[in-house]
Amino acid sequence: MAKSSEKPKFSLRLLIDEEKNRVILAEAGKDFVDVLCSLLTLPMGTIVRLLEKHQNPQSSVVGCLHNLYKSVADMDVDNFESQACKHFLLHPRSAKGSHGRDLKLNIDDTEATKFFVCPNFVSTEACRKLFSNVSTMKCRCGSSMHREIPVEEQQADGVFPSCRTSFVITDDLKVALNSMGLVMNVLNDFGYSGFDKLQEMLIDVGFEEILTLLGCLFTSEAPLTDTFLRKHCMSRKRKMLTPLVQESSVAGAADNLLTLKVYVRKTDRAVLYAECREEFVDFLFTFLAIPIEFAWELSIDIGNMGCVGNLCRSVKDLSFEKQKAATVSQCMLPYFYWKGTTS
Ligand SMILES: [Zn+2]
Structure with a gap:
């Protein structure tokens, strides 16, 4: 793998308010928006691994998933059906991994399938x-x-935005096709009547900045400002990112309910620990193989996921998939993980 210094860079034009040290919007080309959209297809386990390797200690931005990942890593291989099962949890594949390799900058270091x-x-x-x-x-x-x-890999055609060359990205990661009308609307929303108080800034974005942006997806209400002006993820005290399953999707499958014994402190009803069968642990571990976009769809409290929702909605609104309903990749584990086939 090439060193980060050798990786390609993008040019991004930022419109900033220097006085407030804030990005109002960014103008970007298709290459950058492709990379931004590809972040949504990364499985949670891959995100934990990438952020751990990133220079800043950002593992906490994905909350308890870091602990889940470490539990799998520390668990003896005898507890898994095979070495391959453990490997696939620690190196889950992006559902659109083959497209990732066509990107100008692919931060996913998982091997090709x-x-x-x-x-x-x-x-x-x-x-x-x-x-x-x-x-x-x-x-x-x-x-x-x-x-x-x-095996011939699918072409990237039709997965990420392909029709225009210029996009506007707001500080909270709403992405739309560039137009003067849209730019003026964004300025108005921030209370500016024109460009008088704003400055233009041309920046290079590379591997490190994309990783910082990935961390900011979860923690920040202003990922562009935090990534490009403050240069780090704000470690705000947020509720831990905890994937939750909507009641509605569980109710229809009562046979599949998992039961566990939970020990609760009487004074404040805090859960101290739970005792469960292996099925529940199996279920928890699969969270590592779920892409961000699917985790967001499952999440009850979307406030837990920072600006992920804005980016997911933008991808859908722009109908990047050429009239097809946007497909959200789900859990990416190979069939033998479930069959229990031994190697
Ligand atoms: Zn054979």
């Missing part, structure tokens, strides 16, 4: 029915499925 088949693939019919994304899986015939097959 590979496909392996049994060496008896050609000679034995039963061996043609299975494929694996890891080379350590065993085929039904007992052989190790280590023969890699080349």
Whole structure:
């Protein structure tokens, strides 16, 4: 992987109020908006890993997910069906990972998905029915499925914005096609009648800035100001980011309810700890494989997720997917994670 200093940079034009040290809006090209949208497809586990590697100690911005990730990392491999299952939780794949590799700057360092088949693939019919994304899986015939097959990756066409070259991004990450009318509306919303009190600033955005922006997605009401003017994520005291499942989506599947015993302190009803069966732990661990956009759709308290909602809504509003209903990628774990196939 190339060093961050060798990674490409974007030019971003900021309109700022120097006196208030605040970004009013940014004008960006398709390349930058592509990268911004691609952040939504990153699984939560990937975000924890990327932010941990980032220079600033930002792991706390994703709250308890950091603890969940560490629990998986520290847990002995014997507790998982296979080494591959543990690996996929720690290195979950983005649903649109192949598109990520077409971006000008892809911050997701997860390997490209590979496909392996049994060496008896050609000679034995039963061996043609299975494929694996890891080379350590065993085929039904007992052989190790280590023969890699080349797979053509989908083209990026139609996933991220593709029609215009210029976009306006507000400080709270609402993205829209650039127009003078829109710019004036944003200025009016902030109480400016024109450009008199504002300054233009041309900046280079690279790998480090995108990672800071990724952290700010969760913690900041003004991610552009925090990333480009204050240069760090504001560590505001927010409620922990805790993925919650909406009652409505659970109610229809009463058979699938998980039960756990919770120990609560009587004085303030704080949960001290819970005792549960492995199904609940399994369920918790899958949060690491859920992309941000799907976590946001599931979340009851969207205030927990900073400006993620604005970005998700912008992607949908712009109908980037060429008339198709915007598809939100869901949990990205390979089939064998659920089948319990051993390797
Ligand atoms: Zn076989």
